[in-house]
Amino acid sequence: MDHARGEPARAAGPTCNRAAFRVVVDVGHTADVAGAKSARAVSEYYFNLRLAKEVEQELIRAGFGRTVLLITAAPPRGGLFERAERANSLAADLFLSVHHDSVPNAFLEKWEYEGEEYSFSDRFKGHSLFISFDNPDRKGSLLFARLLGRRLKDRGLQYAPHYVEPIMGHRQRELVDSATGVYRFDELVVLKYTRMPAVLLEAGSIINRDEELLLRSPERRALITASVAEAVERFCAARLPLRRPAPASQANAGKDAPKTASPDSLSAVPASSH
Ligand SMILES: [Zn+2]
Numbered sequence: 001m002d003h004a005r006g007e008p009a010r011a012a013g014p015t016c017n018r019a020a021f022r023v024v025v026d027v028g029h030t031a032d033v034a035g036a037k038s039a040r041a042v043s044e045y046y047f048n049l050r051l052a053k054e055v056e057q058e059l060i061r062a063g064f065g066r067t068v069l070l071i072t073a074a075p076p077r078g079g080l081f082e083r084a085e086r087a088n089s090l091a092a093d094l095f096l097s098v099h100h101d102s103v104p105n106a107f108l109e110k111w112e113y114e115g116e117e118y119s120f121s122d123r124f125k126g127h128s129l130f131i132s133f134d135n136p137d138r139k140g141s142l143l144f145a146r147l148l149g150r151r152l153k154d155r156g157l158q159y160a161p162h163y164v165e166p167i168m169g170h171r172q173r174e175l176v177d178s179a180t181g182v183y184r185f186d187e188l189v190v191l192k193y194t195r196m197p198a199v200l201l202e203a204g205s206i207i208n209r210d211e212e213l214l215l216r217s218p219e220r221r222a223l224i225t226a227s228v229a230e231a232v233e234r235f236c237a238a239r240l241p242l243r244r245p246a247p248a249s250q251a252n253a254g255k256d257a258p259k260t261a262s263p264d265s266l267s268a269v270p271a272s273s274h
Pocket residue numbers: 028029035036044099100
């Protein structure tokens with residue numbers, strides 16, 4: 001079944017060297033420049049930090065002990081390059097940036113909550129996944145995004161379809177995979193300048209009044225963290241064989257990536273196989 005979806009048929013297990021595989025979990029935005037505001041005026045950074053920490057813990061629990069939580073204090077735009085540089089210097093095998101979504105300002109409405117006026121928009125909801133075609137491992141980025149999107153879908157979570165709509169203006173995106181909600185966003189610095197497969201997850205819309213409450217709930221966050229851990233396991237199992245001298249059938253697997261992109265993705269190969 002998974003094979004028909006373009007997923008690797010190989011199950012996670014002995015082929016995935018979890019102890020050697022490094023995931024960098026990037027906390028979107030900074031404490032000072034905190035991203036979007038929720039429908040109840042809580043900053044996106046707070047949501048990102050909480051969820052990313054839980055993702056880190058879940059990955060470590062699953063045996064991915066080299067997982068690194070990436071918290072950046074430097075403001076954009078320099079801070080974005082710093083994230084990519086740190087992931088590169090850590091020789092990460094996979095980069096996941098954790099964000100929460102809002103809407104263009106034109107869609108905002110006003111409401112009153114506990115005696116205060118706040119902005120909200122219930123127009124859109126759902127998570128979404130972004131990859132950059134300029135990442136040197138586009139194929140790997142797409143693979144992980146689809147694996148994650150599939151696991152979120154299997155848990156009953158629906159992706160946000162509205163990024164394809166012209167009404168999104170300069171935020172309009174190409175939908176790369178309509179089954180799992182993977183969009184193309186080439187210019188995202190943390191996806192473009194990382195030298196390993198990289199995906200940005202918008203975990204849901206915190207400007208949507210109902211979805212904000214769901215995203216605050218431990219139950220929803222547990223669905224997301226379990227999805228990430230499963231997707232990482234599958235990705236790890238699928239990718240490691242590519243790092244050994246490739247049989248003919250796999251020789252073209254990285255053909256989208258420039259030749260210079262390989263050193264980081266070789267980081268987990270035992271020295272004897274170099
Ligand atoms: Zn964000």
